[in-house]
Amino acid sequence: MFGKLSWDAIPFHDPIPLITSMVMLLAIAGIAFWVWRKGWWPYLWNEYITSTDHKRIGIMYIVMALIMLVRGFADAIMMRAQQSLAIGASQGFLPPEHYNQIFSAHGTIMIFFVAMPFVIGFMNFVVPLQLGVRDVAFPTMNNVSFWLSASGALLINLSLFIGEFARTGWLGFPPLSEKEFSPGVGVDYYLVALQISGVGTVLTAVNFVTTILKIRAPGMSYLRMPVFCWTALASNLIMLAAFPVLTVALAQLMLDRYLGFHFFTNDGGGNSMLYMNLIWIWGHPEVYILVLPAFGIYSEVAATFSGKPLFGYRSMVFATMVICIVSYCVWLHHFFTMGAGADINAVFGIASMIIGIPTGVKIYNWLFTMYGGRVRFNVPVYYLLGFMLTFVIGGLTGVLLAIPPVDFVVHNSLFLVAHFHQVIIGGVVFALMAGYTYWFPKAFGFTLDERLGKAVFWCWFIGFHLAFMPLYVLGFWGATRRLQHIPDPTWAPYLHVAFLGAAIIGLGIVLTVVQLLYSIKTRDQRRDVTGDPWDGRTLEWLTLSPPPHYNFAVLPDVHGEEAYWTRKQTAIKQDQLIEEPDYQPIEMPVNTPTGVIVAFFASVCGFAVIWYIWWLAILGLIGAFAIFVWYAWRDEHEHIIPVEEVRANARERRRIRMEHLHNLSQST
Amino acid sequence: MNSSGFMCGTSFVHQPLHAARRISLFVITGLILSGCNRGILDPIGPVAAAEKTILINSTAIMLAIIIPTMIATVAFAWWFRRGNSKATYLPDWEYSGAVEMVVWGIPILTIMLLGGIAWIGSHDLEPSRPLKSNVPPLKVEVVSLDWKWLFIYPDQGIATVNQLVVPAGTPVSYRLTSGTVWNVFWVPQMGTMIYTMPRMTTRLNLQADRPGVYEGLSAHFSGDGFPGMQFKTQVLPPDQFAMWAQGSRGQGAVLDGAGYAELSKPSSYVKPMIYGAVAPGLFDSVVANRLPMLHVPQAAPPANKISAEPAGG
Numbered sequence: 001m002f003g004k005l006s007w008d009a010i011p012f013h014d015p016i017p018l019i020t021s022m023v024m025l026l027a028i029a030g031i032a033f034w035v036w037r038k039g040w041w042p043y044l045w046n047e048y049i050t051s052t053d054h055k056r057i058g059i060m061y062i063v064m065a066l067i068m069l070v071r072g073f074a075d076a077i078m079m080r081a082q083q084s085l086a087i088g089a090s091q092g093f094l095p096p097e098h099y100n101q102i103f104s105a106h107g108t109i110m111i112f113f114v115a116m117p118f119v120i121g122f123m124n125f126v127v128p129l130q131l132g133v134r135d136v137a138f139p140t141m142n143n144v145s146f147w148l149s150a151s152g153a154l155l156i157n158l159s160l161f162i163g164e165f166a167r168t169g170w171l172g173f174p175p176l177s178e179k180e181f182s183p184g185v186g187v188d189y190y191l192v193a194l195q196i197s198g199v200g201t202v203l204t205a206v207n208f209v210t211t212i213l214k215i216r217a218p219g220m221s222y223l224r225m226p227v228f229c230w231t232a233l234a235s236n237l238i239m240l241a242a243f244p245v246l247t248v249a250l251a252q253l254m255l256d257r258y259l260g261f262h263f264f265t266n267d268g269g270g271n272s273m274l275y276m277n278l279i280w281i282w283g284h285p286e287v288y289i290l291v292l293p294a295f296g297i298y299s300e301v302a303a304t305f306s307g308k309p310l311f312g313y314r315s316m317v318f319a320t321m322v323i324c325i326v327s328y329c330v331w332l333h334h335f336f337t338m339g340a341g342a343d344i345n346a347v348f349g350i351a352s353m354i355i356g357i358p359t360g361v362k363i364y365n366w367l368f369t370m371y372g373g374r375v376r377f378n379v380p381v382y383y384l385l386g387f388m389l390t391f392v393i394g395g396l397t398g399v400l401l402a403i404p405p406v407d408f409v410v411h412n413s414l415f416l417v418a419h420f421h422q423v424i425i426g427g428v429v430f431a432l433m434a435g436y437t438y439w440f441p442k443a444f445g446f447t448l449d450e451r452l453g454k455a456v457f458w459c460w461f462i463g464f465h466l467a468f469m470p471l472y473v474l475g476f477w478g479a480t481r482r483l484q485h486i487p488d489p490t491w492a493p494y495l496h497v498a499f500l501g502a503a504i505i506g507l508g509i510v511l512t513v514v515q516l517l518y519s520i521k522t523r524d525q526r527r528d529v530t531g532d533p534w535d536g537r538t539l540e541w542l543t544l545s546p547p548p549h550y551n552f553a554v555l556p557d558v559h560g561e562e563a564y565w566t567r568k569q570t571a572i573k574q575d576q577l578i579e580e581p582d583y584q585p586i587e588m589p590v591n592t593p594t595g596v597i598v599a600f601f602a603s604v605c606g607f608a609v610i611w612y613i614w615w616l617a618i619l620g621l622i623g624a625f626a627i628f629v630w631y632a633w634r635d636e637h638e639h640i641i642p643v644e645e646v647r648a649n650a651r652e653r654r655r656i657r658m659e660h661l662h663n664l665s666q667s668t
Numbered sequence: 669m670n671s672s673g674f675m676c677g678t679s680f681v682h683q684p685l686h687a688a689r690r691i692s693l694f695v696i697t698g699l700i701l702s703g704c705n706r707g708i709l710d711p712i713g714p715v716a717a718a719e720k721t722i723l724i725n726s727t728a729i730m731l732a733i734i735i736p737t738m739i740a741t742v743a744f745a746w747w748f749r750r751g752n753s754k755a756t757y758l759p760d761w762e763y764s765g766a767v768e769m770v771v772w773g774i775p776i777l778t779i780m781l782l783g784g785i786a787w788i789g790s791h792d793l794e795p796s797r798p799l800k801s802n803v804p805p806l807k808v809e810v811v812s813l814d815w816k817w818l819f820i821y822p823d824q825g826i827a828t829v830n831q832l833v834v835p836a837g838t839p840v841s842y843r844l845t846s847g848t849v850w851n852v853f854w855v856p857q858m859g860t861m862i863y864t865m866p867r868m869t870t871r872l873n874l875q876a877d878r879p880g881v882y883e884g885l886s887a888h889f890s891g892d893g894f895p896g897m898q899f900k901t902q903v904l905p906p907d908q909f910a911m912w913a914q915g916s917r918g919q920g921a922v923l924d925g926a927g928y929a930e931l932s933k934p935s936s937y938v939k940p941m942i943y944g945a946v947a948p949g950l951f952d953s954v955v956a957n958r959l960p961m962l963h964v965p966q967a968a969p970p971a972n973k974i975s976a977e978p979a980g981g
Contacts, residue, residue: 096892169889175866176849176891266866267957272850273865306748309762312771337852338863339795339870346790350783360775363737367744368767372758374750381745388741396730399782405789406723408860409708409716412852412887477707478856480887485895487883 003612004185009163016098020074021161050591052139053549054124057146059443061121062436064146066512068113068153073509075106080467080495080502088489099484100167101186105156107170108190111286112197113153115424118432119293120149120204123232125439127208129540129547130226132217132556132563137210138203139589140631145200145207147599152197155606159189163610166190169482171279172253174264174272179257185610187257191250192606198247205239208232217539219558223317226538227310230317231296234324235289241328242285249278258609273338280331288327291423292320294431295362298387301380301434302366304534306373309562312365319358319365326355336407345404352402356395363388378534379453383434386461390426394419397472415475418468425464433460433512441528445545449522452515459508467501470494530660531653537565544653550588550641553650554581572665577658583650586641594631598624707856712878712903715793716859722789726782733778795860796871799839805873806835809951810844812851812864812886814934815893820923820951824913827923827950829931830899831940835909836879842872845955847932852887855901861887869955876903893936900940919944925959 011017035041048056082099086092094102128136136142159165166186168177177187212233216225225233253275255261262268264275303310310316332340332348366388375381397419400406410416433456441447471479474494479486486495519526532541542564543552560566571577605620607613711717748755791797798805809820820827832855834840844853846864853872854861862872876882886897904912921927923943928950953959 096895100889100892167892173850176889181849181891271867273868307750307757308759311762312768313762315768315772335863337795337861338865339872341796342791342794345794346787349786349790350779353779353783353786357772357775357779360778361771364767364771364774367737367740368764368771370744370748372756372761373748374755374757375745375748376750385741385745389738392734392737396727396734399730399779400723400726403722403726403782403786403789405719405786405793405860406726408793408795409719409723409856411861476709478854478883478885479707480852480854480885482889483895487885487895487898 001613003608003614005162005611005613009185010161014098016078016094017160024157024160046591049596050143050593052135052143052589052591054128054136054139054142055443055547055551057142058121058123058125060146061117061124061149064150064153065114065116065118065121065432068109068117070509071157072106072109072114073506075102075109077499077502077506078102079106080499082484083486084492084495084499086484087486087492087495091485094484096484097164097167100482101165103482104166104169104172104186104190105159108166108194109153109156110424111170111290112194113149113156115290115428115432116201117149117153119235119290119428120145120201122297122432122435122439123204123208123235123293125443126435126540127211127229127232128215129442129543129551130229130538131212131215132220132539132542132552132558133211133215134550134552134555134586135589136207137215138207140592140594141203142207143592143595144598145203145595147595148200148203148602149197151599151603151606152193152200154603155189155193155196155610158607159186159193163189171283172250173279174253174256174275175266175270177253177257178265180265187253188610191254191257192610195247195250195254196602196606198243198250201239202243202247205236205243208236209240212236217552217555217558217563220563221558223314224558224561224563226296227299227313227316227320228293228296228538230320231292231294231299234320235292237324238285238289238292238327242282242289245278246282249275249282252278276335276338277331280334281328284331284334285327287420287423288323290428292323294428295320297431297435297438298366298384299362299369300538301384301438302369304438304536305376305378305381305384306370307376307535308369308373309537309565310365311368311371312361313561315361316365319361322358323355326351330355333402333407336404337411342404349402349404349407353399356399356402359395363392379437379448379450379457380434382454382457382461383430383437386457387426387430387434390422390430390461390464394422394426398423410475412480413475414471414479414481417481418471418475421464421468421471425460425468430460433457438534439540441533442531442540442545442547444523445528446519446523446526447528447533448519449515449526452511452518456508456511456515459504459511463501463504463506463508465501466504467498470497470501529656531657532568532660537562539564542567544656548649550586550646553583553586553646553653568661568664571657571661575662575665577654577661580651580654583643583647585643586646587638588641590636590639592631592634594627597627601627708859710857711859712857712880712882713859713875714799714877715874716857718789718793719859722785726785729778729781733774793860795862795873797873798841799873799875801839801875803838805839805841808832808834808840808842810842810853810864811951811954812844812846812848812853812890812897813932814848815886815890815897815936816931816938817853817884817886817897817899818847818931820946821913822946822948822951824917825946826913826916827943827946828916829941829943830938831942832884832899832901833909833912834876834901834903835906836903837875837877838906838909839873839875842874843951844870844872845951847928847954849890850888851890851897853884854887855882855884857882858901863888867955867957876901879903879905891934893934896936896938916942917944923947923950925953928954928959 048060079102082092082094163185166172168182168187172187172190175181212229252263256263256265262270264270264272299310330348330352333352336345401419437448437453474491479491528545531544539556542556601620601623605617608616608620708720711720807822809822811818816830818827818829819832844862844864846866851864852861853864858874858876860872862870880903882901884899884901921943922945924947
């Protein structure tokens with residue numbers, strides 16, 4: 001009846017997962033109760049959960065990413081603590097079967113459920129606004145994408161409480177992840193969660209590629225798109241090409257595990273090398289899926305806060321697209337030590353280094369964007385500078401890893417761990433924090449506290465360096481990764497410093513929460529009444545903060561690269577806005593519970609598959625399918641926003657803008 | 669230096685062999701004097717030395733570009749800060765052909781140089797390529813198991829567990845596979861690491877010139893016993909290696925199909941041991957996954973010398 005599920009699956013005798021899951025359950029129940037007491041459920045349901053508004057969906061993605069960041073960080077600090085304690089004669093506080101779950105969960109969560117939703121959240125929130133349009137191409141599908149990602153995140157967290165998570169690392173290499181070596185449900189949790197969220201990711205890619213290619217404001221030609229939109233396009237193109245490969249690789253592993261196939265097994269003609277290739281054909285482009293939008297954020301921040309257009313815009317676009325294409329041709333550098341031969345290693349090594357060229361160009365272009373500017377040292381600029389200083393070192397170690405004979409002695413070592421954290425934290429996380437500060441007022445109508453924001457930055461910056469610089473050294477000393485026990489006591493001081501660094505990052509995460517709460521509390525003093533708190537250059541700053549559901553009363557006419565900046569300067573010079581247009585009623589897509597219900601059935605189905613509860617799995621599938629059919633037969637697609645409402649809102653916006661621009665023109 | 673357990677500076681040869689015991693004493697003394705190793709920055713052979721050179725040269729080349737970039741980043745940001753009235757404001761400066769040329773040129777030239785290093789280095793240091801030497805290479809076959817290392821000396825007819833013994837100044841030609849999941853064979857101070865993969869064979873050529881004991885490990889996660897997969901590499905002067913091999917032959921346990929089956933049962937932190945006889949073709953049988961037929965001529969009763977410590981504490 002319940003497949004493999006029994007009371008043994010609950011970790012009654014393991015205090016760490018039990019207490020953690022209890023705290024999590026209590027927190028969720030507490031928040032749900034509080035929301036109910038405040039009477040906010042209908043608002044949440046109408047404005048967020050069932051919303052097809054790209055801005056609301058973007059915010060939900062980012063909220064999910066921040067929550068999962070806490071989970072992923074809890075794993076990280078436990079790993080650092082274990083490696084600081086389990087040295088020499090001591091075995092620390094985590095036995096291998098726990099420790100191995102923790103590092104597997106840390107990697108899986110941080111990539112799939114922190115970095116990805118954070119990046120996708122920004123693309124959702126920003127891209128349609130920057131393109132000067134009202135929504136993405138497929139608003140309902142967008143909602144479904146989000147909820148499928150959330151379903152994957154839910155299943156991963158469920159593994160803490162019911163059963164176990166994979167003990168095979170975040171990529172689940174066979175044959176270790178095959179039934180023979182990993183008979184438990186851990187790998188199944190990993191596979192099913194990633195398959196479900198992977199569907200969401202592919203749908204997102206379809207949505208954004210379509211949106212950027214087909215839906216732009218009048219006059220917004222490709223070479224007038226903001227760089228963030230270009231990087232989003234590149235990122236989604238890679239997603240579209242790479243995620244199906246992941247789906248196939250994981251599906252093959254599922255066939256092996258569930259139906260006794262032999263794709264990657266040791267016997268029956270299987271070959272695990274195939275998985276290694278497939279997973280990295282996805283895995284390496286994945287890095288660029290994350291880092292390209294990050295580059296886009298830095299480009300926006302550099303231009304805005306330098307008070308100058310981005311230096312070498314076309315160069316930047318070209319560099320982005322070169323990375324987009326070459327990123328697909330480098331995956332083999334993840335296993336130079338497989339013995340593929342000198343020619344193959346050299347070709348892939350050089351291909352990997354070639355990515356360093358456009359990336360280097362980008363660094364110089366940000367540098368020259370600041371040159372001749374008036375750089376305002378707001379929080380996003382701290383992250384920009386922190387990134388530029390950190391990322392060049394990450395690039396250096398990356399190119400070292402791309403040289404096969406160097407890789408032969410640092411592959412899989414803590415040197416590698418330090419390298420990829422340097423590019424992911426220094427490159428991606430810094431950008432996400434910059435973007436969070438930069439676009440927060442657009443989303444909520446008030447700015448985040450600057451002083452606390454700077455404190456958060458210093459925690460990340462100092463914490464990161466303390467946590468990972470020692471790992472480079474340990475890598476040189478021959479320390480490999482994923483060690484539950486440290487063999488050499490002379491490594492201890494370095495591991496202790498690394499733990500301290502992780503703790504400082506933890507303080508940064510705590511301060512992020514404090515900053516948010518404090519800023520909400522003092523929001524009345526930090527209102528962004530103008531819609532343009534940073535003196536921005538792109539179209540999202542044209543509309544109010546927060547923007548109306550339909551973003552723009554009339555789609556803006558775009559002339560030139562910096563659509564909003566040009567318009568703003570003209571208005572300041574003439575001391576008047578463009579002539580009031582002829583307002584029309586606006587059609588917007590209706591809300592739909594499709595996404596959340598489909599994700600509910602997908603979660604049920606996924607859970608049932610993990611535990612071999614086949615009747616429930618079939619029920620889940622039928623439920624999800626029935627919802628799609630029901631949705632396809634709907635009559636009501638859109639609701640109309642009457643012209644009076646549009647006109648009233650737009651006039652109010654024009655009044656505010658006029659006042660703001662008038663003040664600006666007085667001051668110049 | 670602490671010398672208990674499996675830490676840096678431990679002793680490990682516990683065979684009832686006079687020659688082996690003498691040598692192990694020699695090794696322990698040498699080790700206490702030499703202290704702990706410093707990984708890939710302290711190479712003990714030509715491959716590791718060449719890799720260290722490439723590592724340092726490439727780092728230096730890149731630092732020459734990166735340090736000025738970092739200085740310029742801080743300098744530009746600070747000089748062009750909003751409050752600085754001395755800095756010129758160029759609100760529309762967004763393109764310069766000359767600057768573009770330089771910013772594309774610098775990375776392209778750097779990568780061309782490093783690409784050349786990568787191409788030549790990949791070919792010179794290709795793991796399967798035999799090392800240039802007047803000394804004929806020693807053959808060693810490596811099998812990774814759950815969670816220990818088996819080293820077979822086909823020409824000497826002996827095998828060891830978690831203890832790699834090689835003669836100094838002699839090229840060693842390794843063939844490697846796995847009897848279980850993937851692992852990576854790595855002795856940091858000897859240089860190149862390489863995957864051991866089930867049903868597949870990889871090749872590796874290394875040489876150690878400096879006698880001593882060096883850490884070896886698996887550098888690819890392979891399951892719960894993974895941290896207990898450390899092994900010691902003992903580099904002996906060639907005459908002492910010959911003596912050790914001679915003294916080990918015919919002593920102790922026998923590695924045939926049954927012995928291998930016993931050995932491949934999961935265990936971790938396994939103490940080093942020696943097999944005095946090995947069934948011919950054992951390595952190829954592991955690769956082909958055809959083990960039960962193996963037997964050793966003049967079979968001695970297989971003895972289980974494996975002592976495992978529990979992984980948990």
